[in-house]
Amino acid sequence: MGPIDLFFHLIGFAAPAVAVAMLVALGARVIMPARAATRPWWLQSAINSIVGVTVLAAGLWHFGVDGRMATYAALVLAVASCQWVSARGWRG
Numbered sequence: 001m002g003p004i005d006l007f008f009h010l011i012g013f014a015a016p017a018v019a020v021a022m023l024v025a026l027g028a029r030v031i032m033p034a035r036a037a038t039r040p041w042w043l044q045s046a047i048n049s050i051v052g053v054t055v056l057a058a059g060l061w062h063f064g065v066d067g068r069m070a071t072y073a074a075l076v077l078a079v080a081s082c083q084w085v086s087a088r089g090w091r092g
Contacts, residue, residue, distance in 0.1 A: 013053075013056065013060075013066060014049075014053050014056070016052070016056065016072065016075065017049055017051075017052025017053045017055070017056050017075060017079070018045075018049045018052070018053075020048070020052055020075060020076060020079050021044075021045050021046075021047075021048030021049040021051075021052050021079055022045045022048075022049075024048055024079050024080060024083045025041050025044040025045040025048055025083065026041055026045075028044070028083050028087055029041065032087060032089070038086075038087065038088070039086065044083065044086055047082060047086060048079045048082050048083060048086075051078050051079060051082045052075050052078065052079050054078075055071070055074050055075045055078045055079075056071060056075060058071075058074075059071025059074060059075075
């Protein structure tokens with residue numbers, strides 16, 4: 001596998017985590033606008049993306065393959081939990 005192929009494989013691997021992270025960070029501005037505005041949306045997206053890619057990597061390690069539904073369910077739960085903690089959701 002060449003470097004270009006590796007690059008596209010890594011982008012394809014991280015794409016679900018980045019998409020979920022951005023949607024959750026932007027959606028939090030609509031759902032809980034007073035608390036979600038503590039950090040810029042791009043910073044929340046970056047933090048959520050790091051958590052998401054970590055969960056996807058853990059799922060790849062655990063199952064040995066990419067794309068299991070359990071991994072994607074864990075991705076959604078982890079990113080939503082990260083956003084809730086980042087927005088201090090327990091104070092509401």
